[in-house]
Amino acid sequence: MTHLPQEHGPLEPRVLQAAEWDGWYDALETAFGSAESPERRAMWQALTEVDRSLAVWDGDRPVGAAGAFSFRLAVPGGAVLPAAGVTMVGVLPTHRRRGVLTALMRRQLDDVHERGESLAVLTASEPGIYGRYGYGLASWQLGVRIDRARARVARPAGEPVRLRLADPAGSAADCERLYAAQVPLRPGMLARRPGWERVALFDPPSERGGRAPLQCVLAEDRADATLLGYARYSVGISWEHGGPGGEVRVREVTAATPGARAALWNYLLELDLTDTVVAASLPVDDPLLHLVSDPRRLRSQLSDALFVRLVEVGDALRSRRYAAPVDLVLAVEDEFCPWNTGRWHLHAAGPEHPAACEPTEDAADLALSVRELGAAYLGGCTLAAQAAAGLVRELRPGALARASAAFGWPVAPWLPHGF
Structure with missing residues (x-):
């Protein structure tokens, strides 16, 4: 066990108890300077693996936290390997630079090793922190902000695709099966465990900011209605100088065929009363780069990911x-x-x-x-x-x-x- 010297005795990581979750998460919100909605907080509580969650306590107060999800990660060649998804890491400002984070990382990696997981992965709020614990930046993501009036996607001939609006929750099982089939095809993708469809569909009214509810459009084979792709998105309409100036916010586009992908992006770029399409996370080699008529209209931005x-x-x-x-x-x-x-x-x-x-x-x-x-x-x-x-x-x-x-x-x- 790692011991950290301080005024009133040692600070040491230990596994969280379920009844301690609220105080533990309160400390994380304080560390990040944020306060999440009750709906988001409840979602993360339901997904937390308490036996993989660690806390450092000073007296009766949690002052440091680190958690992990039991993920499966696609690697080159199509294998999907067990991987610890490191998450919910934070230290209270009063206890920084006292070895709390190092103690948490030490205990966590020892635990991952004992579980037989050969990989640990994370996304970093501050990327400069985790290199000293052996984490290397392995993937990037592409964000785009598309001027839809000046960019077009041509639908390829020869693939009969029809589009159909569907209830996001009602279509979730079919969409999740299609997503699961794509996971081995691209390194870095996560196989979603039961319950994680809640993250993909999370859309409480309190967090919409005036936007319309989440929508889902399906791309299906015209002949037999086989699901070929789907897009989840929301629309926010604004009126400027008497005209519409809405934004389409794309949450996810998943497609099994080129025709389905092109049809979905064509649909998103032609929604009425909107002038901008925003997607925050695409692969850096996403086919959209080649589908769009004018790539300069993507206004792309690169950021670190995994x-x-x-x-x-x-x-x-x-x-x-x-x-x-x-x-x-x-x-x-x-x-x-x-x-x-x-x-x-x-x-x-x-x-x-x-x-x-x-x-x-x-x-x-x-x-x-x-x-x-x-x-x-x-x-x-x-x-x-x-x-x-x-x-x-x-x-x-x-x-x-x-x-x-x-x-x-x-x-x-x-x-x-x-x-």
């Missing part, structure tokens, strides 16, 4: 596929999880073949920390780019190019929703 931490290096590297043959030795440094430190022999014959990764005494080809390995793990951040930043060292000529090609992946990683 941070990945390899908790068990050997198992994590064995569990994904590699885009090119690879046979090299990685010298890995991991100060926070020392069981990862050492040289690892990684071997794979290509994307169709499983990989092997074992400890070795052989000379290393590349040297890097677990943070850089986590950043490269989903295939979206190249080892070559990190080497150019001085973060990865090539020890054998040619090893960097081979490793960077192998760790890459044809589809960019993407986190579809936060947690």
